[in-house]
Amino acid sequence: MKLIILSLNKFKISMQRIVFLSLGILILSALSINVHAQRQYGGFYTREKINNLQNNTQNHDWARELKDITIKKAEPWVSKSDEYLWEMVPGQNTPRCIDVTLDRVAKGPKLLGCLKCGMEVLKYGNYPYNPEFEDKPWKLTCPSCKSVFPTNDFGKFYASAIDERGQFDATKGDKTLLFNEAHPNPSDPMHKYGVDDGFGYIDQNGRSHKFIGYYVWKKWDYISSGLSLLADAYLYSGDKKYARKAAILLDRIADVYPEMDWKPYADKGWYHSDGGRNMGKIHGSIWETQIITSLADSYDKIISGTIDNSELFNFLKKQSEKYTIGTKGSRALLIQNIDDGLLRTAYKAVLSTHIRGNQGMHQLTLATCAIALDSQPESNLWIDWIFAADGGNIPGLMISTFDRDGTSNEGAPGYALMWGRLVTQVAERLQGYPAYTKHNIIKEFPQFNTTFLVAYRMAALGIAIPNMGDSGATGTVSNAYADPKFIAKGYTFTKDPEFAKAAYLSNKNSADKLGRDIFSKDPDAISKEIQRIGEKSRVRADGGYLMSGFGLALLENGRGNSGVAIANNYGRTIMHAHPDLMNFDLLAFGKWLAPDHGYPEFATKMPSNTDWTGSTVAHNLVFVNEQPQKEVWGGHTKLFKQLKGFGVFELDGKTAYPDLNEYKRTMFLIDAGADSNAYAIDIFKVSGGQDHLYSFHGPPGDITNTGLQLTEQKTGTYAGDLVEKGASANGFPRGYSFFYNVKRDLKPPAQIMLDWKVETGYRGLKANENIHLRMYSLTQSNDVAIADGDPPQNKPGNPKKLGYVLLHRKGENLNSTFISVFEPYKEKPFIKSVKRIDNGNESQIALEIEHINGNIDYVLYNAESEKLMKLPNNISMSGNIGYLRKQKGQVVKSLIINGSSLSHENLNLKSGGQIKGKIIKMNKNPSGSGWVLVDQILPENGSLNGEQLIIANKGERDATYTIKSIKREGKYSKIECGPITFAIGLKNPVAQNSKDPYANYIYEFEEGDSFSIPAHNEWSSNK
């Protein structure tokens, strides 16, 4: 995970606040000992919630089962001795890091893999070692070669190095224990091999292998998870022995936590989740949010279990006599120590950004800490910070980074969805804490609710969320992000039946466990409501849609595994996204057939990421002037229309190549008739520059072609005969060195055909499933190459390689229109031939697609829609998009989009044409209701509901909105776009003394901008 970079300005303000607020804390702490002694319950886990939980375990089998499972899981923890638990907690001087060999400062390769088997271990993922803390303490076992490191008995060394405060200090340890146990003879050359004193084994090249560092990172999370099991077991059982064990861990963590600082290890070049800032405490600043949230939550749970727990206080007193750790031995001292050492330390660390994750993470940490502290006015002051503009800034983020589809400013789904999840958790925490009344996230920001449905909507054909940017893996088909339980929360908060329906449908037509709250009196009240609503709802509506806020254009034909879909991402290419604006993938037969690489080998600065997985040319795009795309907020919608059996969109991606005249992609998805087949058309127009490379890769598997005469390049890569595979881009374009097994045709014909046969095993493809993807390319190139390229090799299930085709055009002030037809098929193709039937004028394109069954489709694209388009076969169109299907010589279907007429023989289809006008007025209220007043009289009959209102704005964001309803107002029409806001930020500096309450907001578009709404007319013989 990467950190969102803070502006320096904001950082300074937080620093000032820390100083200011810490003074306040000092005064409060001095007064608060008595208050602590009286606090009987946690702020979140109140007496009432705990009683409800325990009653529910009496009355419901499922709750009893949960209890039994938890008690069983907590058993190994509660049976550990008090001393053992206390000694488990490492201090600041116990090193930690998240990779054994990754090094930010060392020369040479960034990582080395296993000391024995090298890079083989990478197959087991980014974090391949899973220490067995109980059975193999202080050891890592390589999952690939099974070697065990370090070779010394580190446990013995650790025990010898405990200082007067009970903490490890390597300098105090017995160095004679530092030898390879299998080679105890000092003259044995292997005597020191694989030995780690905590700071890593240094190999013959001077590189460190930090076995213990990695182990200790994992150990912290192991302790935190054991602690939460103990805390849960206490809640379920009310048995104070669990609270005692948990409190011992918490008290000890509170002893060491103030001193914890990740920086000394970061400075050595070690890795952690610190976003490259070298900040953090136990962990890097990003993951620090998670461990502290978890520790504070456990503390909140067990507070009541520390009352009259003399065994606990006696033990702590005994420890305080053994070590220099301050006075211990009473409940007041325990609470004081954890409040100060853990919660207040964490508060300060959030403000100083030592605890700082992706947006939502540190806000959640602080809310959890504040509520666990439950001391007024201190707790509410902390929570205020979450909303303050110079603090957690929830209101500002709602406007500036949260889009109308419910995602954040990240482009990769995993990251883009994260903020909604996290802010929902903040909202839930705060709802469970009635002492704070100043803000209610759900009520204050109605636009936030889209977040509950966004993942559900993102899933192509309802089954697969595209693997965009640093998300998923190559070809992963999963809609796991569309979690029904999360959608049900939307219903719990809002009672909007849409959420209930979506939750029910995504839960495989069931309300089972949805909205269940074990802390509530009637834990399944919500589930019963969802059941009632869900039973009556229809299945997920067919057909794609546009998510113009996130930047995803989805065309669909059919549904589920028998459907076909195109997903084009034209949103964020910043942060965890790739520079891949307008990249597309094609889903058919339940498989991604033009798969994005997904999550890179390592999301860091390495050639395999920056020059390959995270490069433009690795995607299905036109790579221009040998330069990657510029990283941007997104592209702009020019057209989107999804009708039954026919879908089209046109996207403008000029922001990614601002020096070009045009960088625009138009894609179609057209139903092919029987057995739910469909084919796609891609028209990619690039104008300007001198080098255009259309890159496309299909699924893994063999490629056959017709039309090409290929010559094999004997050595090297696409970057050159002498450039090795994977070489860092230096003197050649990024990505070229990752294309290998290069074959070229230097005089390619104007039309070629390629056929990928999907390889057995690809994402579960069975040997008898004969699936192909065919590509007809109708573009004259200077040269065409076929090459292999490897997706990340350390992600389970990723293919070994992908087959690329590279269509290359060059020349001065180049104008290219790359036209391709993609046909996914099973067993036998359904397309017989594809022909261009236009006169070669690049702004008027016409394709004739003849099907095996005799049907003929004509697809017309006219960039200048006001110009008449006349084809030799007697078809003519005034308009932008036309489509005709002929069966046995008769037109059976016709369609026109944004035009006035389409005629052929005795057919003449008329249409009113595109709707155009100006925005007269807009709702400027940033709190969730998007409407505009336009200077046109529009139909109120619902015929435009679901269509796109496309506003020609000057800003970088796509001002395209789905129309919810239209109402006439005099000579104007009011278009409602639902609970969204048009505000996208605040002016800086702010305007002074304006009477307009919205004077300081920046909007996606302006009053006076022009707009259009696509219009169509269709005719079919069977209607």
Ligand SMILES: [Zn+2]
């Ligand atoms: Zn190994």
Ligand SMILES: [Zn+2]
């Ligand atoms: Zn990608």
